[in-house]
Amino acid sequence: MAERYSSFAPGGTAWLLQRITAAFLVVVLAFHFFQLHFVNHAAEVTFAGTQARMENVGYFVTMVLFLITATFHGVNGVYNALVNQGLKGTQKKVMLAVLVIAGLALVVQGIYVAIAMAGWT
């Protein structure tokens, strides 16, 4: 019997959240690509067009949730990849702090951008 091999400690909160966000992101990332490349073409994006989409509260909430879940999923994925490569001790703690700060900064900036897009600034 080989040892169980995974990037994640099974049964943990982060393990579960990584999978819950994954299930959400599968749907919303596909929607996002379809919406902004096939329904609307990226080359034809204007501020007015973006505002018309963002003013819709359902769309706004979906995009903010998309930002939060994608940031968590990505930053947690990077952290687990680094731990898996053998990061430990002080370096592990410093890296976790850097990733948490970078993730929070991205979410705050992203929400501010979404509010500006919606014209609520």
Added chain:
Amino acid sequence: MSQSYNRGLIEDFGRWKEFSAGMWAWIFHKFTGWMLIGYLFTHIAVLSTAIGAAAGDPTLIQQETDVYTTTIQGLESLFIVRVLEVGLLAVAVFHILNGLRLLMVDLGIGLSAQDKSFYASLVLTGVITVASVPTFMHGVGF
């Protein structure tokens, strides 16, 4: 108890020729994950021009000459940006399809076909990417 195999360390990239399908899936998933989180930070940085557009002269928005519109349309007029977008699509589609495969693996569904579902992810990614090229490259040579 399900059977498991000791295939050795995947971090030892020097023995890549011995890697099985599942190990390649693991490496591709990690690689595409790094690309996607890197893109997310870049994406929010570019979209931050919306802050300047919203704070600026409203007539510029009407004329479509505000900083957000000109930044995005300027980037989209570049051939290399469109090529990178096709690359991003390929990376995202693979990560989605292989991610669905991983969710199935975690739920214990279809474990015996995990190698076949990896090949299916690769083929589907290729098909979806190629089929999207005309849309993604529209206006810059297609």
